[in-house]
Amino acid sequence: MNPDDRKYTSEHEWIKVEDGDTERALAGITVYAQDQLGDIVYFELPQVGDSLKQLEKMGEVESVKAVSDLFAPASGSVVEVNERLANEPELANEDPFGEGWLLRVSLSDPAELDKLMSAEEYETYTAGLH
Amino acid sequence: MARGGGTRDTSKLLMERSVPGRVGAVLPESDVPPQAMPDDPLLRRDLQLPEVSEPEVVQYFTALSQLNFSIDTHFYPLGSCTMKYNPKINDEAAFQPGFAAIHPLQPGEQSQGALEMLHRLQGYLGEITGLPGVSLSTLAGAHGEFAGMLMMRAYHHARGDTARLKVAIPDSAHGTNPASAAMAGFEVVTVASDDQGNVDLEALHDLAGPDLAGIMITLPSTLGLFDTGILDVCRIVHEAGGLVYGDGANMNALLGRVKLGALGFDVIHLNLHKTFSTPHGGGGPGAGPVCVSEELASYLPSPVVARNGGGAEYSLSTPANSIGKMSSFHGNFGVLVRAYTYIRTLGKEGIESISANAVLNANYLMESLRDKYLIPYDRTCMHEVVFSADWQRARGVSGLEIAKRLLDYGFHAPTMYFPLIVHEALMVEPTESETKETLDAFIQAMRDIDREADEDPDLVRNAPHTTPVSRLDEARAARHPDLRWQRP
Numbered sequence: 122m123n124p125d126d127r128k129y130t131s132e133h134e135w136i137k138v139e140d141g142d143t144e145r146a147l148a149g150i151t152v153y154a155q156d157q158l159g160d161i162v163y164f165e166l167p168q169v170g171d172s173l174k175q176l177e178k179m180g181e182v183e184s185v186k187a188v189s190d191l192f193a194p195a196s197g198s199v200v201e202v203n204e205r206l207a208n209e210p211e212l213a214n215e216d217p218f219g220e221g222w223l224l225r226v227s228l229s230d231p232a233e234l235d236k237l238m239s240a241e242e243y244e245t246y247t248a249g250l251h
Numbered sequence: 252m253a254r255g256g257g258t259r260d261t262s263k264l265l266m267e268r269s270v271p272g273r274v275g276a277v278l279p280e281s282d283v284p285p286q287a288m289p290d291d292p293l294l295r296r297d298l299q300l301p302e303v304s305e306p307e308v309v310q311y312f313t314a315l316s317q318l319n320f321s322i323d324t325h326f327y328p329l330g331s332c333t334m335k336y337n338p339k340i341n342d343e344a345a346f347q348p349g350f351a352a353i354h355p356l357q358p359g360e361q362s363q364g365a366l367e368m369l370h371r372l373q374g375y376l377g378e379i380t381g382l383p384g385v386s387l388s389t390l391a392g393a394h395g396e397f398a399g400m401l402m403m404r405a406y407h408h409a410r411g412d413t414a415r416l417k418v419a420i421p422d423s424a425h426g427t428n429p430a431s432a433a434m435a436g437f438e439v440v441t442v443a444s445d446d447q448g449n450v451d452l453e454a455l456h457d458l459a460g461p462d463l464a465g466i467m468i469t470l471p472s473t474l475g476l477f478d479t480g481i482l483d484v485c486r487i488v489h490e491a492g493g494l495v496y497g498d499g500a501n502m503n504a505l506l507g508r509v510k511l512g513a514l515g516f517d518v519i520h521l522n523l524h525k526t527f528s529t530p531h532g533g534g535g536p537g538a539g540p541v542c543v544s545e546e547l548a549s550y551l552p553s554p555v556v557a558r559n560g561g562g563a564e565y566s567l568s569t570p571a572n573s574i575g576k577m578s579s580f581h582g583n584f585g586v587l588v589r590a591y592t593y594i595r596t597l598g599k600e601g602i603e604s605i606s607a608n609a610v611l612n613a614n615y616l617m618e619s620l621r622d623k624y625l626i627p628y629d630r631t632c633m634h635e636v637v638f639s640a641d642w643q644r645a646r647g648v649s650g651l652e653i654a655k656r657l658l659d660y661g662f663h664a665p666t667m668y669f670p671l672i673v674h675e676a677l678m679v680e681p682t683e684s685e686t687k688e689t690l691d692a693f694i695q696a697m698r699d700i701d702r703e704a705d706e707d708p709d710l711v712r713n714a715p716h717t718t719p720v721s722r723l724d725e726a727r728a729a730r731h732p733d734l735r736w737q738r739p
Contacts (some may be wrong), residue, residue: 160726185725186668210730 122152122244124218128194128234129243130176133157135218136194136226136234144231148194149222150182150213153247158184161210166191166223172198173226175233180223182213191223195233201225261314261719266736268311269301275308299738318719320663326689330635330666330678331425331473333503333525340596341528341589350588355580359566366565369581370556372591376542379602380499380519381512384548384570386555387540388582392500393427395520395539396467399496400435401574402518402543402550403465406494409550409572415464415493421450423474423670425498428467437464444672448474448628450484459491469498470511473670474628475613475635475678477504485515494518494547502526503682504610504634507603518543527590538586552577608683609634612690616679619694623701627673635680637673648704648711650675655722656703656714660696 123129127137133154138146155161163183173179173193180191203222205212213221228234238246288294303311321327327334345351353362373385389395400418407415418432421442429439440458445451450468466488471477478484485495497511497519503526505511511519523538524531531537543551553576554567567581581587594602610633617626617636624638640650654664654677666678681690703711715721 160729162726162729183729185729187671211726 123240125240127218128237128239129246130192130194130237131246132176132190132192133247134192134194136237138228138231138234139225141231144197144228145200146195146197146226146228146234147222148224148226150191150217151243151247152217155214155217155221158182158189159186160184161213164191164206164210164213164223166202166206167199169199169202172196172229175230175236193226194237195226195228196230197226197228199224200227261311261318264736265301265303265308265311266299266738268303268307271302273302273304275303275305325661325663326681326685326693327663328665328679328681328693329663330475330637330680331500331669332531332666333500333522333634333680333682334663335503335525335528335682336684337528337530337589338593338596341592344592345585345588350585355584363565365584366556366567368591369587370558370565372587372594373540373556375591375594376521376540379506379510380502380516380521380542381510382516382519382542382544383512384543384545384551384555385540386551386553386570386577387538387587388552388554388576388578388580389520389539389541390578390582391537392425392498392520392522392525392539393431394577395522395541396427396431396496396498397434398541398552398574398577399518399520400431400437400467402541402547403494403496404435404437405550405572405574406547407464412492414462417458417462418464418496419455419458419466419488419493421466421468421472422672423448423472424467424469425473425500428469428498432467442466444472444474447479447630448472448476449478449480452480452483452487455484455487459487459493461492463488463491463493465494465496465517467496467498469501470514471501471504471633471635473501473678474637474673475501475504475632475680476628476630477633481514489515499542500525501634504606506606507599508606512542512544516544518547523586523590528593529586529589536583536586538583538590540582550574554581556581605683606634609681612681612683612685613679615687615690616681616694620697623698624677634682635678637670638677638679639673640675640677643701643704644675646704647708650677652711652714653677653697653700653704656700656711657696658715659717660692660699662693662696 127135129135133151134148135151136146136148161182161184165181167179173196175196176192178190179193182189182191202224322334322336349364353365369387377383377385389398416438417440418437419440419442420428421444423444432439443451443454470481488495494517495515497516499519499521502521520539520541523529549571551570551573553569553573556565557568558565613632613634613636617632625641627639640653643653650667654667657664668676669678700711713722
């Protein structure tokens with residue numbers, strides 16, 4: 122169920138390179154993440170122009186159950202934020218790998234993605250969690 | 252509740268009962284000349300007020316008050332909150348004019364009795380905890396935590412040791428612990444629990460160094476378990492030069508049996524509104540006194556009550572290195588009177604029986620439900636038992652839904668989804684004040700709900716059914732809040 126066109130963090134974010142030349146990538150949370158969170162009600166995301174450092178906190182997600190940190194799947198700068206999430210945070214529940222994306226990032230070090238998990242590795246990883 | 256549109260139907264707001272021209276009170280003729288209204292934009296002519304009669308207002312608010320779910324009406328096993336019965340004699344004592352009618356700015360010689368009571372309470376709490384320095388002025392659990400963290404910082408700074416920036420906090424901690432440490436300027440480092448639910452000593456050892464200010468630990472832990480490595484936890488932290496802070500939220504398990512000071516704790520807070528039976532949960536206010544070792548007593552928040560020169564004269568004093576005032580005057584005085592009364596009513600043996608019965612009751616629930624509900628950390632528990640609803644979840648019914656269904660059975664829901672390290676957690680704290688019959692009824696309800704999860708899962712999934720308002724759409728309420736009544 123995890124698409125293999127992208128990479129995964131152990132904190133349940135994904136990142137997908139859209140265009141290798143411009144080093145642009147799309148990031149979001151996984152189906153597993155949204156399932157664990159339950160109904161998402163609010164995202165606190167970085168702003169366009171903010172710089173991210175891989176695996177450091179980049180924002181927060183609030184669900185009816187809890188508030189959790191979001192971690193940057195890669196270093197770079199934010200070029201676009203999914204504005205629809207402000208009024209429709211449920212998009213991240215309904216379609217976390219598509220319409221519910223969080224950020225578009227300009228990668229500063231595309232090689233970093235090698236440190237993340239493949240879809241298959243992530244599948245094994247989440248199966249081992251509770 | 253009554254349905255059918257009468258005044259007891261609380262689903263209809265007061266505004267919706269409004270009838271144009273109806274009045275609840277008739278004011279006498281004005282005996283001063285009318286004045287022209289100033290042309291002030293703050294004065295609104297379109298102010299919406301309900302036009303209702305006095306009986307309607309009384310009936311409406313009385314009906315609302317009767318919807319209350321409280322310890323005086325229901326069994327309230329809300330884990331980590333110690334919702335024990337609050338004896339009415341506590342209120343009786345607090346209503347005595349000598350306590351109720353004095354003012355904190357009255358001269359000390361007029362309030363010697365009140366000061367003596369506070370002094371004695373300091374002494375009792377010091378004796379119970381084994382930490383003789385006590386300040387009663389902090390107003391709540393997290394307020395006590397914050398005071399404790401400020402004392403920890405002041406203690407290190409006074410020795411010129413300013414490099415201690417980190418505070419270790421177990422992953423089973425109350426959410427307020429990291430918040431209090433961060434507010435006092437510390438960096439929070441999480442310590443994992445081992446597979447027994449104890450603090451992972453190796454992990455603690457690894458981070459205990461010259462930058463460690465101390466640890467914040469709850470004993471028993473929020474898993475309802477006594478950390479059997481607690482002496483090693485205190486030793487490791489002390490050897491690294493740090494202090495041990497105890498979150499006293501779970502003191503109901505230890506009263507009269509374990510002195511935290513003797514285990515090596517340096518500073519703790521108590522929740523009088525939990526352990527010492529003063530009202531809380533909307534019925535507060537609370538009180539979160541801090542208790543410290545002799546070494547830390549000079550840092551206590553101001554004021555403390557001192558007894559002068561061995562005589563019978565009491566006065567307020569400020570400890571030499573005090574972190575300052577944490578509240579106005581002496582804190583929530585009426586709450587302190589209630590806690591004092593509770594201790595005096597029970598005496599030493601009574602205090603010991605609190606922890607004995609609280610622990611017995613929790614273990615009775617655990618043993619009576621272990622065939623139906625998963626116990627993730629299967630050890631003799633203390634004052635509360637943490638179940639996981641994983642077995643029910645596998646059949647399509649979540650912990651949240653079980654909690655909601657309990658409302659239909661007339662029980663307050665347990666704490667859900669906490670501690671965070673337990674999946675589908677249901678944290679049940681029966682306290683010492685319930686009868687075996689009540690506990691048996693609760694056990695039966697939990698068993699019935701488990702059976703319903705098989706036979707009629709939708710009954711559980713859509714619960715509650717008997718409350719004035721049934722299942723609320725929490726997600727929609729948070730995503731699209733409707734905060735203000737609008738005239739249709």
